Amino acid sequence: MKRLEVLCLTLILLMVSFRYSEELWKTPSDWPEPVYNFKKNPLDSATVQLGRVLFYDPVLSADSTVSCASCHSPYNAFTHVDHALSHGIKDRIGTRNSPVLVNLAWGKSFMWDGAVNHLDMQALAPLENHLEMDETLPHVLQKIKLQAKYKRLFKAAFRTETITGERFLKAISQFMLTLVSADSKYDQVIRGEKGISFTEQESNGYLLFKEHCASCHTEPLFTNQTFQNNGLAPDSLLKDAGRMNITRKSSDSLKFKVPTLRNIERSAPYMHDGRYRSLQMVLFHYSSDVHSSVTLAPELRGGINLTEADKRNLIAFLKTLTDNTFLNNKQFQYPRTF
Amino acid sequence: MNKLKYCLFLIPFLGWGQLTLDVNLAVGERVLILNQPVELKDCSFQLEQARFYLSKFEFYQNGHLVAADPVNAYLVDLELDSTRKLIFQNIDPKKVDGIRFLFGIDSITNTSGAMSGALDPMHGMYWSWQSGYINCKLEGTFIKPKREAFQLHLGGYAFPFSGAQQISLKTNNADGELKVTIDLDLLMQEIIRPQANLHVMSPCIRAVEYAQLLVKSVDLKP
Incomplete structure (x- = not known):
């Protein structure tokens, strides 16, 4: 009887985990295969959540006033309503309109001029742009290392509290990869x-x-x-x-x-x-x-x-x-x- | 049983050995030290920052590949002595007569997303405004003929501005300790010329030319 219970429990767990991974990623039918290599950064709910928290956290900007979401609001398909040009810290105005963040797993290059060659590296561009977040990656990592919540979130995502640039960027990628619009x-x-x-x-x-x-x-x-x-x-x-x-x-x-x-x-x-x-x-x-x-x-x-x-x-x-x-x-x- | 344990402990010393490369920048015979003035024929300068990638190490004997280093890249930083010493475990120096590696980072690595270790973008060797590793950062000040700063951030992976340079060196040293010296003489004489650029900070033809000049003067000595 005990063996049967264990078997049932395992089956239920497998079904639940299968369902969950299905929710995290599913290529819409009749769409091309994504460009992003998921084998190098497999989607995982804890990492997506970490990426989501980072995406909405203004600590990523030099004066902690601007987050990724400031220019990429979910209600506007992750762009900035009513702003012709991107709006950075200290009311600095950039030179381009913030693009929508949609179906990025299929992106071959990013930014209006294709300056960024991989989704993982995309977040660096606004983060270090003087007119946008005006930060540096090492300094952002220093700041988030001081926060207990990030220790917990990195541990959940990567099974270690050690915060690295690679993990930081891959977590943001994971959240952005989930932004699939295919139900219009x-x-x-x-x-x-x-x-x-x-x-x-x-x-x-x-x-x-x-x-x-x-x-x-x-x-x-x-x-x-x-x-x-x-x-x-x-x-x-x-x-x-x-x-x-x-x-x-x-x-x-x-x-x-x-x-x-x-x-x-x-x-x-x-x-x-x-x-x-x-x-x-x-x-x-x-x-x-x-x-x-x-x-x-x-x-x-x-x-x-x-x-x-x-x-x-x-x-x-x-x-x-x-x-x-x-x-x-x-x-x-x-x-x-x- | 105890004897066996000692034998296991001794295996690294008896068997495969290791090869160590001690990497230095120099001008002629003089090894460069950061923030110390160096006299050249028509100028003098001091280097204030020197960081560069060496990657994709391969070891050869009689033209045949003996081993490829599993570590993708090393970031040499003159401020950190420990980074100048590259240690290759399990490479028998007696069985190696040639070493090949890249000065910089290859195009595949450049387009493969976020990386760890020496390639983690947090080391400040990655362009954020335009994807790609900075293969080499050399920053400093010319003191003569006039005082002016120079900043060379040499990189680029896409044609026609592919900055990574292949280096092949011969060795017949059996003791496993080698010195790789990159002589800056040619480069510094070039950038101080009136039409040259003292600030190269993006992928361009000048960056490629400067990288080519740098690797012309790489030497391997016991």
């Missing part, structure tokens, strides 16, 4: 979920989207992750050359990473410098205000021919990319207990 109305329609279908306006918008936008904003990620010049007139104050800053090739001048359109309804303002406050302004740009230059994406030469009705249809479709399951997921929000 669009996804439900594509999955053929019962009772879910596009309205006529959304359907028309989807056709227009596939004709004019999908070559760069490719499904299902709604980005092909390339760098493109989308015809924005250069900003004479910011003087941002984009990808060319990294590669130093003139052929990359004014090119920026194609952003995902998932949750675009909630992630205004738009473009790398946040110059457009609404989707209407974005579509006006593509139809009537494309700035011609040597590196302009060939698809945009002469602009995209859109009527006002087309624009309304397109916006209706873009709103189907809003994923309320993702935006309201409590697991992604400020950790009230840790």
Whole structure:
């Protein structure tokens, strides 16, 4: 009898742990395999929780006023509502719009210019940027080593209280990896979920989207992750050359990473410098205000021919990319207990 | 039984041995010490910080690979004497006549995410604004012909700015203690020229040229 009890208990534990790991990561059906190598940093609930606590902790900034979440709010698909440019400590203003943090496991490079080559290293960029958190990794580690809660959280995640840069970065990666958005109305329609279908306006918008936008904003990620010049007139104050800053090739001048359109309804303002406050302004740009230059994406030469009705249809479709399951997921929000 | 225990204790001394590399920076015959002025032909300078990565050590005999070091990389910091001594356990110096390694970090490691040990980004040898390890940091001050600071952060892993340099050295020393000396003479003469850059802080062609100059003057002595 005792042996049977042990067997049952083991089976239950196995089922529970299987369910839990399923919750931490599941590649949505018909999506490509993630780029991130999970074998090198396997997801684990304690490490995700540590990453989440770090993500929301302003101790990561020089004066402990700004956390990752300050510019990456969960309610706005992890970008900063109403801020054209990133807002750092002491009201310093950066030079780029904070991007959404969505489906990062598929990311081949990060930042608008692709400066960061691996998700693990992404957190270093804002952390050490003078206009954002203005810290250094060694100093942040020193600060968090003084906090009992981090000793406990690191012990739970890594079975040791020793805090290293590698563990710190991998924990933040783990939390960011869980930020998967794949349950918008669009996804439900594509999955053929019962009772879910596009309205006529959304359907028309989807056709227009596939004709004019999908070559760069490719499904299902709604980005092909390339760098493109989308015809924005250069900003004479910011003087941002984009990808060319990294590669130093003139052929990359004014090119920026194609952003995902998932949750675009909630992630205004738009473009790398946040110059457009609404989707209407974005579509006006593509139809009537494309700035011609040597590196302009060939698809945009002469602009995209859109009527006002087309624009309304397109916006209706873009709103189907809003994923309320993702935006309201409590697991992604400020950790009230840790 | 006791005799057997003693024998086990003695195995490292009897069998596989070890090879030690003592790494130094020099100018000519003079070993460099931080914050001490050094006279060159047309200039003098003092080095205030010197940190660099040596990685991917391989040991050869008659052109054949004998062993590859399992440690991915070493961070040599002139401020910390202990980091200048690289110890390779279980390498029999009698069976090695060549050593190959990288000055800097290879591109695969550069794109593999967060690492531990010498490669932990907390050592300040990682660019945060643009991914990639800084292969070598040399900072100091020229005293003559005029007083000015220099800062060389040499790195870059992507073509055409791949900064890591392969070094192959021959050895016929059997006692296992070798000195690797990197002579800065050529580099310092180069950067003090009027058109040269005293501040190189990002992946660029100049950084590659400087790294190439550095490794031209690497020497291995008993």
